Amino acid sequence: MQRYKDIVSGAFLLLIAAVLYTATFNIRTFMETAYGATFVPRLVAIVIAVLSLILLIQGIQKARRSEGEEGAETVPKSGRHVILTFGLIIGYILVLDKLGFILSTAIYSTLQMYVLSDFNRRKIVLYLIISTIASVTLYLVFKKLLYVMLPTGILG
């Protein structure tokens, strides 16, 4: 993967530029003025296309040069932590409305601490206590003191 970073990102951005340029034809304007709402988007799309092409070419050259010197190219073990973190955040946003701020934050935060601590089982009670205190405190401070609207959910 490491070697193909520039190729992948260059190709992806080239695609984005093409999509962007095409999408400008869907912008509805009153009249076709030369410097209307579509002018700068098209300009930016062209600039991105040129830059990503350069990146792509640089990337191909770099990959050629480093051919054969295959180093430590394995996916790092911590990939699991990142995916779990993603999952936790998505889950958190999904239940935020239903469970309310206090409950979902306490659960999310406990699990997140557990993941970030590299699955340290001995500390999970500590994490639960800290998370509960933190989420209740944050809720009270922001809701009662600063009048920020927060989802109350089933506790409300």
Add this chain to the structure above:
Amino acid sequence: MLGNIISGFADIFTIQIMFLLIAGVAIGILFGAIPGLTATMAVALCLPLTFALPVIPSMALLVGLYIGGISGGLITAILLKIPGTPASIATTFDGHPMAEKGEAGKALSIGIISSFLGGLFSIIVLIFVSPPLAQIAIRFTPYDYFAVILFSLTMMAGLAGRSLVKGLLSGMLGMVFAMIGGAPIDGFPRFTAGIKELDAGFDLLPTLIGLFAISEIIRAGEETKLMKGARKTVEKVGQLYVSMKEMLSQTGNLLRSSVIGTAIGILPGIGGGVSNIISYTVARRQSKHPEKFGTGIPDGVVASETANNASIGGAMVPLLSLGIPGDTVTAMLIGAFMIQGISPGPMMFQMHSELVNSIFAALLVANLIMLVLMMGGLKIFVKLLNIPREILLPIIFAVCIIGVFGVNSRLFDVWTVLFFGIVGYVMEKFDFPLAPIILGFILGPILEENLRRGLMFSDGSILPFFTNPISAIFLALSVISVALSLRKGGMWKGQA
């Protein structure tokens, strides 16, 4: 001049504002000191709070965060050899060797005093330079604005990462995200893909918080192993003491580093992340004993810590007088002004002169508070450094969510945060710098507006962009900055 500053002081000497200043500096120092948390993140996190505050108190809080955030980095740089923020990278070169020799207390005091003096110098420059500059800027045409903004984008793109192409692409992506929603001038909706919530575009807050805070939390997952290893290398701080004579012997170094830091801060687009390294390099080159650099001499700490704080006042110059951010934190401050319905720039000096004066006063007071808090409370900050990041990050995440949700009470904004968190994370994975995307996001619409205005005035001719003296100079500077960063390759790796 003096009368203005005094009236500024009169405006900020209230219990509320003093409390916000102290809290801002303290939180800033903490964010600066903890590796992975930066001044930019601290400001992003506290931006939602400013909704509830009038403009002067909210500026006081943010200015405090800024000064604290840049200063706090030296604690970790000296004690742990990890720069707490990119602004303190060069401090590790001599600060940590000093600590290893048992001179941690001395290194810290020198760093703190240098930070204070560098900050003071740059704030004084700001107070004297920005009003006349605003006078000039008030006559800026769209051509001039376009050229200045283009210059700041190319500067940032060239210096923020290792590759100029990637820096520019990052800035362009920021412009693309900013295009979603209503177009400037005529307001036609663009690229909303039929999503109603996007009609007004991506909100600034979720975008900033997503890019700078959430991406960091996602990335922390990768460093679980690393986090365990990197703990406290130097435990004993010792006495915080440095003799007057020793500080006086650094006068030349202090002055030179202040000038370098302020000048780099004034250049739009780059800040403390770059200035500390340049200042350190210059100090070594001009020193009578360059071979001692890196072995733990005070000169290195002075050069780095003076310059990064001096960039604060410098970066505020283009922000206040032109409305163009000098680094990522000042880009966030533009957001804070927008929240209050004020656009920073030359008009602000005429319409909100009391605000400008109180920002000057708040900077001076925050700088002093930083000195007192860091000298007096260093032991406490060092203790707080021991809070494990696995506990800190989820709580910070919750604060992010509160901030984002609280503004509009829309779950859509929370999804936006996650989206930009992923964008930021993926970009860093592919070695794209994040600073330019923020600048592109904030400056893109202004760039577009001025380009289109200019072309409308000139009936489509691009000639005025090159014949107007100010725009011609800045367009030339943009070309030079691109050429230079192509030549230098990856010399400066720091992120502003």
